[in-house]
Amino acid sequence: MASALTDKLTRLVKEMRGQARITESNVTDMLREVRMALLEADVALPVVRDFIARVKEKALGQEVLGSLKPGQTLVSIVNRELAATMGEGVADINLAAQPPAVILMAGLQGAGKTTTTAKLAKHLIEKRKKKVLTVSGDVYRPAAIEQLKTVTKQAGAEWFPSTPDQKPLDIVHAALDYAKKHYFDVLLVDTAGRLAIDEALMKEIKDLHAALNPVETLFVVDAMQGQDAINTAKAFKEALPLTGIVLTKLDGDSRGGAALSVRQITGAPIKFAGVSEKIDGLEVFDAERHAGRILGMGDIVALVEQVTAGVDIEAAQKLAAKVKSGDGFDLNDFLSQIQQMKQMGGLSSLMDKLPSQLTAKAGSLDMDKAEKDIKRKEGIIQSMTPLERRKPELIKATRKKRIANGAGVHVQEVNRLLKEFEQMQGMMKKMKGGGLMKMMKKMGGMKGMGGGGMPKMPF
Secondary structure, eight states, rough: OHHHHHHHHHHHHHHEEETTSSSSSHHHHHHHHHHHHHHHTTOHHHHHHHHHHHHHHHHHHHHHOOOHHOOOOHOOOOHHHHHHHSSSSSSOOOOOSSSSSEEEEOOOOOOOHHHHHHHHHHHHHSHHHHOEEEEEOOSTTTHHHHHHHHHHHHTTEEEOOOOSSSSSHHHHHHHHHHEEEEEEEEOOOOOOOOSSOOOHHHHHHHHHHHHHHHSSSEEEEEOHHHHHHHHHHHHHHHHHHOOOEEOTTTTTSSOHHHHHHHHHHHOOOEEEEESSSSSTTTEEBHHHHHHHTTTOOOOOHHHHHHHHHSSSSSHHHHHHHHHHOOOOHHHHHHHHHHHHHTTTTHHHHTTTTTTTHHHHHHTTHHHHHHHHHHHHOOOHTTTHHHHHOOOOOOOOHHHHHHHHHHHHHHHHHHHHHHHHHHHHHHHHHHGGHHHHHHHHHHTTTSSTGGGOOOOOOOO
């Protein structure tokens, strides 16, 4: 997220940490660089001025001047004020209402409002154990209603039908009535957007708000919009009592300015962030953790959560029991390990949450190439017969050629995968019967990950 801003601030963080003494002169120099980085990232000028003023006031106070490690203290101030600019801590969704709690989704066309509605439905079902109904009041955009129907099904929620010839007010009244009669906990209302702000849009959404009296009015904004996001936020804030913001496309190559500006412009907390196009690609927004990401400190908590959510615990326990009992580690198990990696969101998603010092060391790794390599391995194994997966020793020249043709790769790729599998199989054998500790000690004595004949992992 916001790679340009992150790169600049990460470099500045290193310089700040190296300062033995903090003076007004070097603070001013550093803050000038911070100011330029924020402006280039499309952060609104009033927000930049306020941020710089707050950091300077604290940096030149006793908090830093009296510190034994002034450079690190200055970094902590920048981090803290960055988090404060985006909001304090976590602002959860409010469902304290007589069911159904109505949540109104507002924003311009193209911000990702419909997809976000379904993502939020999935979040409420899985994290809050709620019965969720969605409805589309967008009678203008072609296929908007069908799109919501499709993504709602993916989310596991229920969709209330509507048609383009209906009036939005009639649609939401009918949906609300249905939600009450069928004991839904939450009604998510996807509203119409426009390519630009206009009076008709604002009047319609005001009328919908008055009719529904929602507990939450969430403003969905594209993080890649830059300064336009600020203008849109102002217009919606004047028209509606916004209770929260959802930032979408934070995984894109955005400058990141919207994330820092929109909270201060609207006064509403950022509640969620869209971090991928997948239906589960919605995170509860944590300002402190997000500030850490922007400063290149990573987000280890989010990384652990992502890995934990992606790992099939039951499958992992079965594999551990299989290895312990002495049963062979076969290509089905190897495929399972590759698929687990995909379920975690892939390499690029995991790397995005690591501190910049670690990602810099892996800078030579081509993420796109690595992701394609994972898919290629999966395709090769899936081109094998069930018997070949269970007994890889059967795979000789003729079978290799058939597998390669089936997967659309060269025979060398099949040979490479089989070699990696043999290395993994050898590692699993060492784990059997208490060999794990010996292997770990041996690995601990190696220099670097690739040294001493360490088996190459499938990803």
